[in-house]
Amino acid sequence: MSETIAAQIENDKALPKVVTIMGPTASGKTALAIELAQAVNGEIISVDSALIYRHMDIGTAKPSLEEQAGIPHWLIDIVEPEQSYSVAEFCKDTIACIEDILSRGKVPILTGGTMMYFNGLIKGLSNLPNADEKTRAQIQLFIDEHGLEAAHEQLKEIDPESGTRIHQNDPQRIMRALEVYALTGKTMTALQGIKPEPLPYDFVQFSLMPEDRALLHKRIEQRFDLMLQNNFEQEVKNLRKNKALHLDLPAIRSVGYRQMWQYLDGVFSYDEMREKGIIATRQLAKRQITWLRGWEGAISLETGDSKNIDLILPYIR
Known part of the structure; x- marks a missing residue:
């Protein structure tokens, strides 16, 4: 040995x-x-x-x-x-x-x-960013104007894996995934792959x-x-x-x-x-x-x- x-x-x-x-x-x-x-x-x-x-x-x-x-x-x-x-x-x-x-x-x-x-x-x-009130408010405004389904579709385009994993009726996780991308320019999937x-x-x-x-x-x-x-x-x-x-x-x-x-x-x-x-x-x-x-x-x-x-x-x- x-x-x-x-x-x-x-x-x-x-x-x-x-x-x-x-x-x-x-x-x-x-x-x-x-x-x-x-x-x-x-x-x-x-x-x-x-x-x-x-x-x-x-x-x-x-x-x-x-x-x-x-x-x-x-x-x-x-x-x-x-x-x-x-x-x-x-x-x-x-x-x-x-x-x-x-x-x-x-x-x-x-x-x-x-x-x-x-x-x-x-x-x-994963090394995910802390929540940001301003960014969340912008995402919430998008949801208010276009609906949660549109936000989920946007997530699927940005991050297909997260879009598949997160249910279309889960506002909390949809918002978080979009927030992470907005703050870092990287997808939740990519960041979660770094342990x-x-x-x-x-x-x-x-x-x-x-x-x-x-x-x-x-x-x-x-x-x-x-x-x-x-x-x-x-x-x-x-x-x-x-x-x-x-x-x-x-x-x-x-x-x-x-x-x-x-x-x-x-x-x-x-x-x-x-x-x-x-x-x-x-x-x-x-x-x-x-x-x-x-x-x-x-x-x-x-x-x-x-x-x-x-x-x-x-x-x-």
């Missing part, structure tokens, strides 16, 4: 371990992460684009203080629902959390189902992957009904008192919140809201599973298996 390879192997061994537990919604990630944190003196960092919002507890299945079992949880309740929070901000905040946890001799455990966050952190973010150096951590990755899709669907339905029983409707009514909130915000587009908001607007009945909320949650789980199946480097675990903790521990100790 060459000295270079030997040095690299030794360096990899020296990297501090950071555990990730990924999985679709309602797969039991939180419970497993808490069990693991108790076993290895760990602390949990939430990787969930809904748990970041304050005042959104029931519909996000946010773990209560009792459910957190005395384990410190990071990146929960950090922004207001009307505020934006980017993948870049998540990565910056998460690295700060990891360093803090490691400095106290504890094990960072990242758990959640927002794969864009995991992707940005582990695989690296930074990997973070100095040994990511030990696990994914909860349910073999029985019907069982997962049942868990999703049961959890949604429990939210309704726990007065999810009143939670959204309280949110609606904030006049800064509307359906186009990422927070209110979250699964469940959008359907309840529309029900309160009179768009459909209570039973339709329930059905659409459950269906939307199943669709989210399907997207998460699809992403995880293409994810390299994660050890697959079965949802609900009592032996999962025993399977994880040898990789960490």
